[in-house]
Amino acid sequence: GAVVSQHPSWVICKSGTSVKIECRSLDFQATTMFWYRQFPKQSLMLMATSNEGSKATYEQGVEKDKFLINHASLTLSTLTVTSAHPEDSSFYICSATPDRANYGYTFGSGTRLTVV
């Protein structure tokens, strides 16, 4: 159990365009999902907490107008990178858990974004 699906697994886009990444909890409902970014050879950095039915909570230094998060249902959160630039190229990963007290968080497979 506790499967998190992320799509697409990789995407290449032109500078200035927008890219949407989907994160789904397949066998459980998730009122909260987390979005991380990981640059090469660096650790995971939390970008934002996605809350079902309400606004996302962004970490300090993360532009909320650039990284739009929508958590419209208990099984789906989306991250849209707007007006992407080469410096946004990174590995984006979402995570969620069916039971915060008894499970670790499960990660999606990640999305490799390359902006050219």
Add this chain to the structure above:
Amino acid sequence: QKEVEQNSGPLSVPEGAIASLNCTYSDRVSQSFFWYRQYSGKSPELIMSIYSNGDKEDGRFTAQLNKASQYVSLLIRDSQPSDSATYLCAVNRNFNKFYFGSGTKLNVKP
């Protein structure tokens, strides 16, 4: 001070040896602790969770937690080349936000 600190490594051990990975955390109110394994280009996968002081064993893996010293470790017995990866320590407060260490790269040599 970082929330979670790990030695970046690489830690090299011969096949069959015990690999010992260490992690310290800064916030005493941290409640739950996790070890993740991440292969290059892949997302992390959960190996172990530990909530109470002492040892927790799962197959070849043993997690050790010492809250007084704010220290958590992972032992891998009978290390295999397939264990070669980056190991991330994660600390959770109030079962909510995770803080990750920068990871320790483990190389198991055949």
